[in-house]
Amino acid sequence: MTKRPTLFSLILSMPLLLWQLLFFLFPLLFLVAISFWTVRNFQMTPDLNFGNWERVLSRGVFWDAYFRTMVLATTAAVVTSIIAFPASYAISFKMSEKAKRWMIFILIIPFFTSYLVRVYSLQVFLSDAGILNAAFAYIGLGPFPMLNNAFGIIVGMVTLTLPLVVLLQTFSLNFVNRDLIEAAHNLRCGRLRTVFAVIVPSAKVGLVIAALFAFILSFGDFVSPLYLGGGNPPTLSIMITDFTKSGQQWPRAAVVAIMMIITLLTAAFAAVTYAYKERGK
């Protein structure tokens, strides 16, 4: 292994590093900087002013949005994980290798279909005169309000995150030692008990990471809250788009963005710590 970097190694490794430093890390750091800038007459001026932070963090509107986003994203992560688990379990334990490969391929497809188009289509399913309510009316139920409320937002977030969570859960379940399950059965451990006492703890890291991804995606999503939730009251992502697009209040948007990043880092740290924690007894 070469100790000193050669021209060859530099030419291969540097472009990506420079690109990410210049166009990824630097813009994020710049965001921190402009959160201290001032805006006068729609012009940003470099400054070291805590006014934006004070104004955003002292307002109830921000904290309402913060907790609303938190609750929505947490609910979406929990609901998605619960819906995904039986599916991942079945894929991992009950399917042939060939069927598994097909399922994985099928689950990758949604990542490459426009989320916008899917959400637009969901509006048609969920609206008061929509497909689902038409079906409910047919059997004499409803109409249920499913659009422009939290329910609609959660449906959108679950659509977004379910394929990813099933994939991640399936991968982690594939690593569960099959001998352990055989042993549990030999020891007369019931089916459900095997799942909760053997399989879930063995796959814990993967299950928690999957839920974390669902949380991160939902927390940052602005499409469901806007088009399935009606956009009002706002979530943090909608606040950012509002501050950016309408008011030119980029510094305030930056404050919201930094609060989001801090929250996501904290959530990621907490989840990873929890996932790798030895099961205390």
Added chain:
Amino acid sequence: MGNENRIINALLKLHIVLCLLFIFAPIAGSFVFSLNSDRFPSLPLGEFSTEWYRLIWEDPLVWQGFGNTLVVGLTVAVIATILGFGGAYTDYRYNFTGKSVYVALALLPPTIPVVIMGLAMLAFLSRVNLSGTTISVIIAHGVMCSPFAMAIIRLRLSQMDPDLEAASWNMGGNQWQTLRYVIIPFTKPAIFAALFITMAVSFDEFAVAWFVSGLNETLPVKILGFLQGQVSPRINAIGSLAFLSSMTLIILAQLLLRSPEEEK
């Protein structure tokens, strides 16, 4: 496992079917409504119609958006794949202090919420007078797509026999020749897969493009505009076409990634 239970297995299967139905209902719905004559899609369906496809075919704005999407997608695919290849090979071949930071920086962008990426890009690019240009979308998408390219190529490199490179050096090949005659041919399927996947990612990305694109909107950003304006089944038609093109790219990538195993 000895004690299979038919009822439980049947319920599990039903659950999978329901999950897939839930995931694919919006996609299928979009297809169906794109071919439905009613302006406001509802049940029962109206007549079969290709009206919405005709409208988008005749809409110069859609063509303009499509052109921008194509230019951005092709450029981003090439840039992201080159950057990703370099990153993947660096991760595969070298050990150095700070390597974990290098890899983290390379792979992190997809975990940052798109609104935050969009805002950061907009703030930074407008400061250097690049916002509102096609270049700004290419830059932003390059950041978001290179991790995908790197992951795909890195996976392929990890399947390479480590003796191959050593053999090439022993036979007097220098690093460049080894790269040219050994590594690139071996990773070729992954390189093409990375090109297609990154293009597909760029095709569907709308949020960051929406922040930075200004007047040079890509097709997904146009859809976002449609969504904010009037209700129109044209969104379904555009969406269905976008879906078909993305699927073609994914299937091509999938075939390329799978072929080497089947050749053996």
